[in-house]
Amino acid sequence: MLGTVPLSSVYAFTIPYADTTAEHIPDSVQQEIIPFEGQDQTWQNGSDRRSESVLQTKYFTGSFMLDANYNYSFNNPIDNTVVGSTALARHNEVNIMYVGFGGDFNYKNARGRVMTQFGNRAIVVPRNDYSPYRGQYQLNDALRYLSEAYAGYHFVIGKVPVNVDAGLFMSYVGLNSYYQAENWEYQASFTSDNTPWFFNGMRVQIFPSTKLKIEPWIINGWQSYGKFNSMPGVGANITWCPTENIKLLTNDYYGTDAAMIPDRKRFHSDNSFLLRYYNRPASKGISRMAFSLTGDLGFEKGGGVNGFSNSDPSKGPAQYFLSAMFYSRIWFHQNKFAWTIGGGLMTNPGRYLVLYPTGDASPLPDPNNPTKTEGTHPFSANPGDQFKGWDCSTNLDWMPNQSLTVRMEFVHRQANVPYFAGHGGVTSPTGYTTTPLPAGWAPDLVKTENKIIFAVLFRL
Template sequence: MKQFLVSAALLGITGLHAVAQDATQPKVPLDGIETNWQNGNDRRDSVPFQTKYFTPILMMDLNYTHSFNSPNDNTVVGSTALARNNEVELSQLSLGGEFNYNNARAKVLLQFGTRSVVVPRNDLSPYRGQYKLADVYRYLSEAYVGYHINKWYGINIDAGLFMSYIGLNSYYQVENWEYQASYTSDNTPWFFNGVRIQIFPSKTLKIEPWIINGWQSYGKFNSMPGFGANITWNPTSNFKILTNDYYGTDAAGLPDRKRFHSDNSLMVRYYNRPKSKGISKMAFSLTGDVGFEKGGGVNGFSADSAKGPAQYFASGMIYNRIWFYKNKFAWTVGGGIMNNPGRYLVLYPTGQASPLPNPVDPTKTEGLYPFSANPGDQFKAWDCSTNLDWMPNQSLLFRIEYVHRHANVPYFAGPGGVTSPNGYTTTPLPADWRPDLVKSEDRIVLALLFRL
């Protein structure tokens, strides 16, 4: 019986693959459509250990990154992919699998490494109530259970913790064209906690409603849940377009402040000669996001003397990728821009520059000199990057990447770091010490990415 590798980004579940089909379920989404070239998607064309009931998953992400700012505490600021400079870092070890039995379905994917700390720290919802949700969920990247309905090309109803794909990029670096994501991806959610329904009315179309706790939040900030949906259309092997849209209340203690966000991407493969020893494939991805918060002291896209300052998010990113020598090598170049007045989606700097609540006393900020994120505070940034990949087989990828990032305000870690004068958390802080934040950074990333 023939097996099909189904697009992870289209299904919204990284690594999900259709099991062998029988006469009672002959319809498979994306049957015959190539998706393994797409940014944010599984690049493999086969699954080595797939069985009828279980597909194991193992992914490893190791990196060594050098910042030319050389912060004394080796801390990376403003990234969910990177945590430590000038050190070999296990960013992520993902281990688990997918289960299928009589239309019942489940997925469990554990996560270990620095991302299990870096990503949960950006969610402040655990400070509402008890039980330390950030610790409870920290070592899970995906964990859900659901049921498949044999209607049209399939309907999946899932509840649990799953990936968002807002901002195009996958949470798993082995699926992305670039390592350090542009602001559009890095400042939008990597996960959702709630319920989703994946509806495939045709082979090339997915409609996916969500009822979730909130915007990358383990819990809820207020009484209203978050609502959203994804619509993806992948009509050919060379074209894909999608939109993700979200509405919720995600400001702690401010139920009148509503958030809307629209994320939109286009991917086009404009050249394909897979057997060529020269250029074998070329493609680009284009993403544009727009959103705002309104109410509770802020006023969306325009300032108002009575309603408050403007608070919105506008960003875009574009990448072009060229594959060489039968797709064994690839070169990617791209970048993006972001404008976020109010800084409500900015990744807060770490260490003494962090405005996150103190884990011992949530009424106080963790850092003594926090990065301001008040209504009206401006934040404009841009970035560019280029990398070269070597892919000796479909499970292993070696990457070297150069990244430049810039902001209109001091934001990135400078030579003095963001921890203490000598970089250690145990060092008492002199009265005249401040976090050393600068407006730009240049770095080189070396990454080893594995997937089985």
């Protein structure tokens, strides 16, 4: 979900993220197009806000990130478990949600990037991929400690830079970045939190002008380490920044991502518009103002479901995804402080993209149905099952330098069906996985959730 490609990912050599002046570019490539040359993109939602990398050498640019949070849900679940979120895992505890280190390697146009992944996200995100249940070798365990791992080559065709990469890379779908330090909000709205955070496959990045990127993909599937069926997923990102104050992007995907249902095809289109409409970086009052608007449309058709239509019962019920989110951000005091407010909504009949709430303490999913959620009380995702949700949030950020963000955020989320963890929790009557489940017990799910998040985000 990275909205912008770091410049260190564009070239086989590495240059500072927002410093695209000619003196930083080797003479041998002075004539090629420099993507987004001269544009300040550090203000964008879902993009790296640093103006330079401090861990830069000739052949390697290092990176270190740490995301620690304290989350308090007013539902106060007894098992301290958060459900329906990839940003959070625990309630009323200080958590290390993400720790990653690695960076970009380059040598004579050969390029590679590796970022490790430790903390709760190494459990939360792979848990939502059921492709490892097809076949052997526990793909989710083998890859859960990597957030990015790819290698490729930087070509120059005429003056056009082209990168060809293979491996595990971040998704752009949903606008928000996988790395919280790049986002305006901590708890992503439904639009981003229910769309993929990573892809596994190949991509080609083409920069036909200084303002345009075209990036086709051939991948295993929708946030899946492996494939659910024989057909790979295909898609593309197009990003256009006509000026440094405007960004437009579209991400489109087509694939077969229902286990053991190869006739069911998925299409998804994700589209965002970002505008910075005020910029006075030296001001000690309001120094910058911007907003982002994202809208998604998708559907599944075939294999017992029928896209947007309920008109033909023989083809099954409608199964689609519609969502939108809007965020407004104001920076103060030379961009050292910021206030963000926004939210979004989603409707998803069939629940095929809903983050399933964790089940109880029972072990594995049904071996005859790899898409079934864990536990004895799985959250149903049958054709026609309705799900609608909406959320809003506001936060204050303190950013004393480009590497540190301290954030306080309030979030309200609501669904039309019981979905969030209530006071009884989702694990057992005591909240412990070691407690046997008595007859009649069920996870306590409720329709609303209010929470306060305190986060410290560090990045080098």
